Amino acid sequence: MTGQARTTPGAGPAWVRGGTGGGAGKASLDVDALLTDPDTQIIVCCGSGGVGKTTTAAALALRAAEQGRTVCVLTIDPARRLAQSMGLTELDNVPRPVAEAGAEGGGSLDAMMLDMKRTFDEVVEAHASPEKAKQILSNPFYVALSSSFAGTQEYMAMEKLGQLYDEAGAGSARAGKRWDLIVVDTPPSRSALDFLDAPERLSSLLDGRFIKLLLAPARGPARFLSAGFAIVTNALNKVLGAQVLSDVQTFVAAFDTLFGGFRQRADATFALLQAEGTAFLVVAAPDPDAMREAAYFVERLTHEDMPLAGLVVNRVTDLPAAMLDASEAESAARTLDSGAETDQQVAGLLRVHAERMLVRAREQKLKRSFSAAHPAVATVSVPALAGDVHDLEGLRQIGALLTA
Amino acid sequence: MTGKGGTGKTTVAAALAISLATRGRKVLLCEVEGRQGIARLFDVPPLPYEEREIGVGHGGGQVYALAIDAEAALMEYLAMYYKLGRAGKALDKFGVIDFATTIAPGVRDVLLTGKVYEAGRRRDKDGGYSYDAIVVDAPPTGRISRFLNVNNEVAGLAKVGPIRKQADAVTTMMQGRRTAVHLVTVLEEMPVQETLDAIADLRSADLGVGNVIVNQVRQSPLTPPAQDAIGSGRLDAAAISASLAKTSIGASAELGVGLLEEGAAHAVRQELQTDQRKVLAGVDTQVIELAYVSEGIDMGALYDLALSLREQGLQ
Numbered sequence: 079m080t081g082q083a084r085t086t087p088g089a090g091p092a093w094v095r096g097g098t099g100g101g102a103g104k105a106s107l108d109v110d111a112l113l114t115d116p117d118t119q120i121i122v123c124c125g126s127g128g129v130g131k132t133t134t135a136a137a138l139a140l141r142a143a144e145q146g147r148t149v150c151v152l153t154i155d156p157a158r159r160l161a162q163s164m165g166l167t168e169l170d171n172v173p174r175p176v177a178e179a180g181a182e183g184g185g186s187l188d189a190m191m192l193d194m195k196r197t198f199d200e201v202v203e204a205h206a207s208p209e210k211a212k213q214i215l216s217n218p219f220y221v222a223l224s225s226s227f228a229g230t231q232e233y234m235a236m237e238k239l240g241q242l243y244d245e246a247g248a249g250s251a252r253a254g255k256r257w258d259l260i261v262v263d264t265p266p267s268r269s270a271l272d273f274l275d276a277p278e279r280l281s282s283l284l285d286g287r288f289i290k291l292l293l294a295p296a297r298g299p300a301r302f303l304s305a306g307f308a309i310v311t312n313a314l315n316k317v318l319g320a321q322v323l324s325d326v327q328t329f330v331a332a333f334d335t336l337f338g339g340f341r342q343r344a345d346a347t348f349a350l351l352q353a354e355g356t357a358f359l360v361v362a363a364p365d366p367d368a369m370r371e372a373a374y375f376v377e378r379l380t381h382e383d384m385p386l387a388g389l390v391v392n393r394v395t396d397l398p399a400a401m402l403d404a405s406e407a408e409s410a411a412r413t414l415d416s417g418a419e420t421d422q423q424v425a426g427l428l429r430v431h432a433e434r435m436l437v438r439a440r441e442q443k444l445k446r447s448f449s450a451a452h453p454a455v456a457t458v459s460v461p462a463l464a465g466d467v468h469d470l471e472g473l474r475q476i477g478a479l480l481t482a
Numbered sequence: 483m484t485g486k487g488g489t490g491k492t493t494v495a496a497a498l499a500i501s502l503a504t505r506g507r508k509v510l511l512c513e514v515e516g517r518q519g520i521a522r523l524f525d526v527p528p529l530p531y532e533e534r535e536i537g538v539g540h541g542g543g544q545v546y547a548l549a550i551d552a553e554a555a556l557m558e559y560l561a562m563y564y565k566l567g568r569a570g571k572a573l574d575k576f577g578v579i580d581f582a583t584t585i586a587p588g589v590r591d592v593l594l595t596g597k598v599y600e601a602g603r604r605r606d607k608d609g610g611y612s613y614d615a616i617v618v619d620a621p622p623t624g625r626i627s628r629f630l631n632v633n634n635e636v637a638g639l640a641k642v643g644p645i646r647k648q649a650d651a652v653t654t655m656m657q658g659r660r661t662a663v664h665l666v667t668v669l670e671e672m673p674v675q676e677t678l679d680a681i682a683d684l685r686s687a688d689l690g691v692g693n694v695i696v697n698q699v700r701q702s703p704l705t706p707p708a709q710d711a712i713g714s715g716r717l718d719a720a721a722i723s724a725s726l727a728k729t730s731i732g733a734s735a736e737l738g739v740g741l742l743e744e745g746a747a748h749a750v751r752q753e754l755q756t757d758q759r760k761v762l763a764g765v766d767t768q769v770i771e772l773a774y775v776s777e778g779i780d781m782g783a784l785y786d787l788a789l790s791l792r793e794q795g796l797q
Contacts, residue, residue: 157672266487310572314573321643322643407731410730413729423707423712423717426704426708427744430704430744464750466671466672
């Protein structure tokens, strides 16, 4: 891929409309341009919980497929009905084709749900001898680590992305590729960017002094360490119980040979995220908490040199049909309150309108403050639908709104 | 207090703490996810790992707040129970603290809930409990059972030993009659579904389910007859225009059409809310509703929400 294809000098990326260097809030995100740019190979949707991240990822993937791209979407924890809408009825950790998606335009859509434990198991199986893999998989420490470690889901999401990317490129020439675009959803993390930190955290575990200490006896004499080590192991045995430490030690010893591979993969995935073919979309909803989180995401991604494409603000209140400001509507409603039944009903309608105008004004203010602080971040707003999305038609509708 | 992300569980937890802090009661409000949500809500500087008074309840009660940090809790735990001294420092130096709090599975949750356990059992010099109530702004619905059922988490790991004993003690407290898990939701499909799932998970883990608190409930300005009139077409643009003629706005058929359109969209949203309310009515716990606060949450709003909780029997 080439930098020139994606960036016209002085004008910013092709999917940013309006003056990037100009006034606050002017840069708008052209989602279709992003989706159809053949150099866009990975789209990562991130954001805090409850903002519609998974729906956005699915809608983007479907739209790209219907524009002729061969797409794979990796979802983390989709709502049941959304999963069903994409034919994801079982969690088998393999992408499955979404029937009737994209065939007309020559594209296709595959979808999968992440099974973090299975992904972890597969990594172990791929990197260790069958005998050693068996030993690791049955170790109590491994079982706990692979199913409940706070960062496992984040790490495995990135691991799976790396695998899908390798699989996508397996067909060599572009025409022969299995997928030319991968869209990923990210886990609703405790802290916003756990998925970025996960590889680093795993690496620091593997390189940590503690692990080295645990391995030391197995590796032979390390006398200069042993005094401190004795204190540490004694203390740990006292707190954890002797059996825990020996489980950890067995696990670490068995895992030792895999460490290099893990580290390499973690680094490769991080590099893949930073690569030019990757585009991060921060997803938010127009409420103060979600917008604050979005600002944090944007700053963190920028800081990590991750290719940020823009901000998607979901569920925005669109401009009401009636052109009337809130205070005027409210005062007219008060006049009608004492009238006949019809007047009172009209007062109700006027209040519905006034409320909507106020909500909209608050949302616009939040968006303006965000743009003022981050003028270079291209933004797209998606109007709220009256109901939830749980079929392909709904996803298409979201896709159309994303690109309107 | 648990709930799906975006439902306002921190706000409701804070309101409950204020509500509980009546008649001289002393309440501890804890957060465990390092978000500093409490500090933001009460407009105070970020909370340290230290209990601080941050508010008062009606009738002279007090609200203390604490941001529980797993690493600090571990160091405190080691110092308190093992008097490790030099070994404690060695643990830190060798990266064990880091290992235990970030990587060792389950340990983090044992430490976080363990601190709540400690605060709940702590007694003053006069022998009474230090706190009359503890409110925890807990992890979201998807993780709540695992978080509270620490025993299960470390069971596969530590079959004997102090950490197991600690986990057992914490679990006993969490499953006891004095602990209740309240679930915050909004009237939307996914949060309601997650609430139902979480209730089932909590029950199968023997954890006590408290109330379902429906947050951000918007009262419709349209009465049911008005909604009927709009739905059936009895209230048309001409009739609206005639009413508008009596106001400063003046007659406008165009506005009538626009207002009807908004009214119809509003009715659809109301209906979806009503559907979700029906789903929640099938839950065999008390459902409490809190009104949407359109001006944003400040201290005044927190006291209003606290009052509303109290009036509905949650105190």
